[in-house]
Amino acid sequence: MRGGAGVTLVELLVALVLTGLVAAAVLALLVLGQRAYRQQHAAAAVSVTLRAAATMLPLELTGLDTLVAAEPAAVSFQATRTLSFLCALPSVSGPRRGFLTVAAEPRYGMRAPDPRRDSVLLYAQADPASDHDDYWVRADLVDVRRTVTCPDGAAGVILELAAVSPRGGLLDVHGGAPVLTNELMQLAAYRDGGGAWWLGARGRVKASGWSTIQPVLGPLAPNGFRLSYIAASGAPAARPGEVSRIGIWLVAEAPAGLGAGPLQDSVWLEIGLRNRRRS
Amino acid sequence: MRSGPPTHERGGALLLTLVALSVLGMLVTAAWLMGLAELRVARTPAAVTRALAAAEEGVQVQIANWRVEGYNRLGPGGEAGFAGLAPGLGSYRGSVRRLSELLFLIDSEGLGPGRAARQRVGFLVRLSALELSISAALQSHGAVRLAGVASVSGLDAAPTGWPCPAPGAPRPGIRLSEGAPLELVDCPGLACVKGDPPVLADTTPTRPGRIAGVEVATLRALADKVIGPGRWTPGPSQVPGKCRHAVPFNWGDPDRPGGICGDYLPLIFAAGDLRLHGGRGQGILVVDGDLVVSGGFRFYGPILVLGQFDTTGEGGHFKGGVVAATVVVAQSDLSGPSVGYSSCAVRRAVVAQGGPEPIVDRSWMRLYRIP
Numbered sequence: 112m113r114g115g116a117g118v119t120l121v122e123l124l125v126a127l128v129l130t131g132l133v134a135a136a137v138l139a140l141l142v143l144g145q146r147a148y149r150q151q152h153a154a155a156a157v158s159v160t161l162r163a164a165a166t167m168l169p170l171e172l173t174g175l176d177t178l179v180a181a182e183p184a185a186v187s188f189q190a191t192r193t194l195s196f197l198c199a200l201p202s203v204s205g206p207r208r209g210f211l212t213v214a215a216e217p218r219y220g221m222r223a224p225d226p227r228r229d230s231v232l233l234y235a236q237a238d239p240a241s242d243h244d245d246y247w248v249r250a251d252l253v254d255v256r257r258t259v260t261c262p263d264g265a266a267g268v269i270l271e272l273a274a275v276s277p278r279g280g281l282l283d284v285h286g287g288a289p290v291l292t293n294e295l296m297q298l299a300a301y302r303d304g305g306g307a308w309w310l311g312a313r314g315r316v317k318a319s320g321w322s323t324i325q326p327v328l329g330p331l332a333p334n335g336f337r338l339s340y341i342a343a344s345g346a347p348a349a350r351p352g353e354v355s356r357i358g359i360w361l362v363a364e365a366p367a368g369l370g371a372g373p374l375q376d377s378v379w380l381e382i383g384l385r386n387r388r389r390s
Numbered sequence: 391m392r393s394g395p396p397t398h399e400r401g402g403a404l405l406l407t408l409v410a411l412s413v414l415g416m417l418v419t420a421a422w423l424m425g426l427a428e429l430r431v432a433r434t435p436a437a438v439t440r441a442l443a444a445a446e447e448g449v450q451v452q453i454a455n456w457r458v459e460g461y462n463r464l465g466p467g468g469e470a471g472f473a474g475l476a477p478g479l480g481s482y483r484g485s486v487r488r489l490s491e492l493l494f495l496i497d498s499e500g501l502g503p504g505r506a507a508r509q510r511v512g513f514l515v516r517l518s519a520l521e522l523s524i525s526a527a528l529q530s531h532g533a534v535r536l537a538g539v540a541s542v543s544g545l546d547a548a549p550t551g552w553p554c555p556a557p558g559a560p561r562p563g564i565r566l567s568e569g570a571p572l573e574l575v576d577c578p579g580l581a582c583v584k585g586d587p588p589v590l591a592d593t594t595p596t597r598p599g600r601i602a603g604v605e606v607a608t609l610r611a612l613a614d615k616v617i618g619p620g621r622w623t624p625g626p627s628q629v630p631g632k633c634r635h636a637v638p639f640n641w642g643d644p645d646r647p648g649g650i651c652g653d654y655l656p657l658i659f660a661a662g663d664l665r666l667h668g669g670r671g672q673g674i675l676v677v678d679g680d681l682v683v684s685g686g687f688r689f690y691g692p693i694l695v696l697g698q699f700d701t702t703g704e705g706g707h708f709k710g711g712v713v714a715a716t717v718v719v720a721q722s723d724l725s726g727p728s729v730g731y732s733s734c735a736v737r738r739a740v741v742a743q744g745g746p747e748p749i750v751d752r753s754w755m756r757l758y759r760i761p
Contacts, residue, residue: 126402133406137413144417151424158428162435176751191755194512196489217487217497219512219757234514234749239492240737242518245750263467287466287490289514291752385754 153365153374160363161378163328164310168359169382171298171312176386178351181340185299186357192229193220193292195268198261201233201281208273209250209281212259213290215266220292224270226252228314229292231272235283248280251317252292297321300336307367310336328363332375335362343387356383437507440479445500448474448482449513452496456746458614459635462517463653463742464488476500484510491741492517493749497757512757517744520612522674523603524692524711526565527585527731530699531596532716534566536582537575540705540719543730544585549690549709552647554734561731562590575720585731601676601694602713609676609694610659612743615641619662619679623669624687626651641671644690655691655742663697666706674739681714690732691739701728710735 118126171190180187198214211233229252237244250272261267270290275281295315301324302308309329313322339358340348348354358381365374452472460470466488473483484498496513527544528534536542544563548554563585566572572589574580580588599606610616617638626643627634633651634640641658643651655673664677668685675681675689680697687706692713693699699714709732719728748754 130402130406133403133410137406137410140410140413140417144413144420148420148424151421155424155428155431159431162431166435166438170756174752174755191752193760194755194757196495217495218760219755220760221758223760232752234493236492236516240519241521242516242747245516247751285490287488287493289489289493289495289749386752388751 150374154376157363157365157374157376160328160330161361161376164359164361164363164378165380167327168298168380171296172357172382173385175384176388177384178340178354178357179295180297181338181348181351181354182299183338184334184336185297186338187295187297189230189293190296191220191291192222192294193218193224193290195219195290197233197284197286197288197290198263198265198267200286201284203279203281206278207250207275208271209275211270211272211290212261212267213270214261215268224252224255224268224292225294226254226271227316227318228294230295231270232291232293233281233284234288234290235280236285236288237283239285246280246283248275248277248284250275298327299324300331300334305367308333308335308364310361330364330366332362332364335364335375335377336360341381352388354384355387356381434507437502437504438509441500441502441507441509442511443500444476444479444482444502445484445498445509445511447476447479448472448484448498448500449496449511451482452484452486452498453513453515453746458743458745459654461486461488461494461746462744466490479503480505491737492519492744494746510757512755514749514753514755515746516749517741518747519740519744520604520609520674522692522694522736522740524713524731524736526562526590527711528563528717528719528729529565529592529602529711529713530715530717531567531570531592532714533571533573534564534717535573535575535720536577537573537718537720538705540701540728541582542584542719542728544588545731546733547709547730548732548734549644549647551645552690552734552738554738558733560584560586562586563588563731565590565592567591567596568593601696602692606676606678606696609657609674610661610678612657613659613676614656614673616659616661617664619660619664621665621667623667623685624671625669626654639669641675641689642673644670644672644688653742655739657739657743672735672739674743690735692736710739 175188178188195213195218199212202210231250231252233248235246235248251274253273254271256269259267259269297313300308301311308331309326311324312327313324316322337360340354341356342348342353343355360379362375362377469485469487471485475481480502482498482500487495494515499510501508527542542563544561546557563583568591622639624639624641627637627640628650633654642654643649646652657674660677663679665682666687668687670688672690674691675693677695681695682700683706684703686704689708691710695714698716699712700718708729711731712729
């Protein structure tokens with residue numbers, strides 16, 4: 112080039128080759144980065160599923176005393192939904208029926224009592240002087256009526272009960288007794304319409320049976336939710352009432368839409384039932 | 391041929407390098423941000439686990455160090471707070487709430503390190519009270535002598551002004567071992583003994599080292615006060631707003647159940663013979679020797695005497711129940727029965743000594759405020 116702005120053919124070729132090399136390198140970096148991003152995203156999604164399992168499953172299962180049904184990929188149990196306290200003696204309206212007045216405060220729980228779903232456990236002391244004959248009265252929750260007044264003037268709620276068991280058990284219940292409302296729940300693996308596996312939960316509605324299962328966490332690998340039931344001795348439990356710990360094997364899978372290819376990771380959780388029956 | 395350095399060329403290398411560096415920078419930044427987010431997500435379950443363990447520690451500390459003088463004296467609905475550090479986990483705070491005579495809720499909230507997470511657990515406990523067998527106003531496996539104007543009543547009666555439920559069924563006035571001598575002076579037709587029945591012969595064998603169904607060693611271990619032999623006049627001791635529990639002969643104030651020392655019902659263990667002249671007290675009195683009472687001493691709650699229970703002169707008045715090896719009640723004071731059964735006085739004294747134990751099944755739960 113001499114005194115002008117032109118380039119020689121060789122210079123142009125060299126520049127084109129160099130530009131091509133750099134562009135190819137940048138493209139390769141971009142592709143690599145994108146792939147790494149997808150894989151990281153997928154790995155993070157799997158990790159989130161496993162961490163959610165490690166956080167949520169103990170929340171639901173630790174406070175149980177016993178199980179209702181124990182299957183290899185499903186477990187049914189009475190989950191506590193509220194804790195409140197009697198502010199007056201129960202009113203008995205029949206051998207298996209009655210009314211409870213519970214204080215509006217303090218009251219703990221995840222939601223308000225629901226007669227469509229809940230049953231009731233009520234602490235009874237046959238002889239208050241003895242530690243050895245306390246028990247829980249079971250009953251069906253029929254109705255919840257609000258805005259009553261407790262004998263001490265505080266606000267209260269009336270719970271109507273039926274199917275009280277044992278018969279006459281309300282007579283052993285004293286003021287201040289804890290009242291639990293429970294919902295029959297099931298955790299189970301299920302497959303959605305797209306073929307993906309999930310861990311789902313459903314509650315039992317008294318009038319219509321099990322509600323539609325809702326996803327709790329996932330997606331899971333096929334057979335990615337397996338349960339084992341362990342007795343206090345460490346041996347496999349023969350029946351639900353013997354279960355002292357629940358072992359959960361959970362295999363999480365990357366969501367299909369991420370395009371990162373098959374990616375799985377697993378976790379083993381062992382959850383002790385804090386309120387397991389000793390007798 | 392080139393004759394000198396080019397002066398007006400427009401190369402693209404710098405631009406390309408800058409683009410490549412920018413892309414690389416963005417990739418590195420994205421990876422760093424993702425790693426940071428991942429780290430934060432990973433820390434959350436760890437913080438939750440620590441907060442839960444801290445809340446549990448709060449519960450266990452309250453059970454292990456149950457404050458008899460704090461928690462057992464709460465009225466139904468009453469609350470007492472607590473707080474503490476859980477080394478390596480965080481801290482906890484909460485309250486013990488009395489639900490009924492025997493039931494309590496321990497409500498403990500754990501805070502993870504740096505308060506990054508909170509978890510709350512509840513634990514239902516019941517007081518495991520001493521199961522004292524007080525089945526009559528006066529119970530003895532040896533000789534019993536009543537003289538003067540002494541009287542015994544097995545009719546269940548609450549001490550005046552005490553917050554008590556309705557009285558229970560009458561108990562025997564005197565329950566003594568079959569074949570043990572009973573001498574009633576100036577008491578025609580068992581007029582000085584009331585109860586159902588007034589006198590009951592007991593065929594239950596006595597066991598050495600036990601009284602009212604409880605090991606003497608257990609009673610000594612549970613005692614709030616261990617006193618030596620001597621002659622004393624117990625009475626309430628208080629400063630404004632506070633009952634002085636450390637005073638050896640402050641045995642509470644049965645006359646003012648709502649007063650400052652009204653809810654103080656200690657377990658007193660006398661290691662040897664004890665003479666009480668006048669004064670008053672409440673709780674559980676255990677005497678590992680003889681007990682001699684005079685001067686109108688009054689006590690509300692069970693009295694357990696391994697030796698002889700003896701009242702003289704003005705004697706004394708006892709509401710609850712008396713268990714002794716031998717008994718001589720001879721006194722001149724006419725104001726009510728010398729020894730009267732009171733299920734309320736026994737119950738209140740026994741419950742005041744109780745320690746916590748988990749209720750049967752379902753004692754533990756996570757607590758959430760209903761939204």
